[in-house]
Amino acid sequence: MTETPKPQALLKGKRILIAKPGLDGHDIGAKIIALALRDAGAEVIYTGLRKSPDFIARIAVDEDVDAVGLSILSGSHQELVEQTLLSLAELDGADIPVFVGGTIPPGDHAALLGLGIKRIFTSEMLLDDVLVSLAEALS
Amino acid sequence: MSIARDPGSAPAEPEATYRTPSGIEIPVVATAAYHRGGGDENPGEFPFTRGIFPDGYRGRLWTMRQYAGFSTAEESNARYRFLLEQGQTGLSIALDLPTQCGYDPTDPIARPEIGKVGVSLSNLAEMEALFDGIDLARISTSFTINGTAAIIYAMYVACADKRGIPRAKLTGTIQNDILKEYVARGTWIFPVRPSMRLIADSILYANDATPRFNPISIAGAHVRDAGSTAVEEMAYTLANGLAYVDELIARGGDITKFARRLSFFFYVHMDFFEEVAKFRAGRRLWAKLLNERYGVTDEKALMFRFGVVCGGSSLTAAQPYNNVMRVAIETMAAVMGGAQSIFTAAFDEATQIPTEFSAELALRTQQIVGYESGIAASVDPLGGSHLVEFLTDRMEQEMRGVMAEIDAYGGVVRAIEDGWLQARLADRALERKKDIDSGKTVVVGVNAFRRDDDATGAGEQFRIDPATASQVIDKFESVKQRRDTAVVSSSLHRLSIAAADDRENLLPYLVDCCHAYATVGEMVACLKQQWGEFMEPIRL
Secondary structure (H helix, E strand, O other): OOOOOOHHHHHOOOEEEEEOEOOOOOOHHHHHHHHHHHHOOOEEEEOOOOEOHHHHHHHHHHOOOOEEEEEEOOOOHHHHHHHHHHHHHHOOOOOOOEEEEEOOOHHHHHHHHHHOOOOEEOOOOOHHHHHHHHHHHHO | OOOOOOOOOOOOOOOOOEEOOOOOEEOOOOOHHHOOOHHHOOOOOOOOOOOOOOOOOOOOOOEEOOEEOOEOHHHHHHHHHHHHHOOOOEEEEOEOHHHHHOOOOOOOOOHHHOOOOOEOOOOHHHHHHHOOOOOOOOOEEEEOOOOOHHHHHHHHHHHHHHHOOOHHHOOEEEOOOOHHHHHHHOOOOOOHHHHHHHHHHHHHHHHHHOOOEEOEEEEOHHHHHHOOOHHHHHHHHHHHHHHHHHHHHHOOOOHHHHHHHEEEEEEEOOOHHHHHHHHHHHHHHHHHHHHHHHOOOOHHHHOOEEEEEEOHHHOOOOOOOHHHHHHHHHHHHHHHHOOOEEEEOOOOOOOOOOOHHHHHHHHHHHHHHHHOOOOOOOOOOOOOOHHHHHHHHHHHHHHHHHHHHHHHHOOHHHHHHOOHHHHHHHHHHHHHHHHHHHOOOOOEOOOEOOOOOOOOOOOOOOOOOOOHHHHHHHHHHHHHHHOOHHHHHHHHHHHHHHHOOOOOOOHHHHHHHHHOOOOHHHHHHHHHHHHOOOOOOOOO
16 A cells, blocks of 8 residues: 555645534534544634525635535435535635535435535545545645 | 454454443453442332333333334325334334424425425424324324424324314323433524423423323433443433423422423443443432432332433444344343333434335334343343443442533533533544544444445435425415414414513413414424524534
């Protein structure tokens, strides 16, 4: 195996918005990722629960973030991702890369990637792998 | 234990010490010197270490109650009838997020979530459809509902009234535990203090109106699934329980009466003996706390009755059929711990709503434990085991320690309002994730014995009918057109006035609103106007 890239180095100083769109109340995954990103040197903004896609897009643009991570475990990923991307486009934020994490059935991955989502992270991935994958996508 | 980073490999040989997931070091051989001899007590007697009934499950097995509900009331009704035909003995209603968070289906934030994680239940007409052909006087029904629990309970009472069923015959449970929503589950609506009032109102009302119905199920399950240890799960839950007791006493409740109707709800995860001991320790500690702090001596009021869910975050998306084995082991722990009701999760439930096939297999799992294994034949069969008595004593002691930390902080309400408990839980969750990632905690099929060529999948994928949202909205609009708007407005107006007066019990007003076909969103809007909304403390 070749040298593993150090996610800490690649994510240092990146501004990342971790957001909970819709009504889903499961926030532990979002908080774990937020803590891990912070430990890796990123600047993390966490929205808290129950935010509308429009609100999330506005924060992303106003705060000039490098990436948005949407955490969705309620099965509403298709609708919420569509709406968030639409809101971002309306606010001239279409170039901000968006990632999704949570409970996303494998059969739904292709559709989300097709909409423009950069990567999909699920709970059984190693945290290090999530950070490396995110860093790669941002570099 | 730790394993090599190659997840395809077997775990390394166990290390010299073994600690349970709560961090308790287990002796290689336990002896009588390790414990105080709780196995010599009698079940059905204070402090109830060995169970609340002298004859255990001989009188009656636990209630087999599978959490189910999705899409429209009609679709969920069909699933309930299927489960009842398969020998299920109670219903457990899963509600969608708009219903749980108090939004009508026409609200823009509701639309993407309609019917997704549960059934949409916005008004009494929907509840009538949900229970069509199901005898509410005979079947006990549990609702996993919290932020809008008082409303859904009022709707259930109204539904019984409409059917001509005496209220006193209703049996079942509403979860109605708002404190853990702020910590782990997230379906809060109002600030903590008016929410506590609403819970006290519903408990006091239910004690008289529906004396066989459990108006609260104080739940540790969600905190556990989010990342806490078994010790913390029980300690946080008992601390919340005491906060409700204090609120009820402050509102003039009689503890000997209301304590008989407090019930509890937990997860069962994989460390078998720790789980059994957790229930024995929690049952004993609750009885002692009520006795020590409030002087309760009435045995019925001291009884710790609880339901469980087997599965949750102990299930894996990888190699999903392995979950059948996990749930079977967890069910055995629940039975040996003396649970009053059990929900066994389906093997595909880590990623989706179960299919009819997986839901049936999950029910069969507990039927096999109940009817074939013989485990339920003798009360507390592990009582007297040196290891289990040792763990029971130690866990009780550690639970008291965690509760003392919360007391030192200023109590659960303050710990929640400040976000202290939430931040503590997030730290714990990160630790648990790191332990799995490093291989310290072994999860078969995920960090050990993993197959990258795994093609078992979860079988059939469950899909919600994409027409659900529009069907729900059509039905909603039609109910709004048919109802008498003058009656709706006046019942909502009376609710608003009552909400402004702390001495009023709001339940009779909510029952009236439900009878008038006022919607969940309308009732919540009235209360929000009086009380405002919870401001989530963001603390990482």
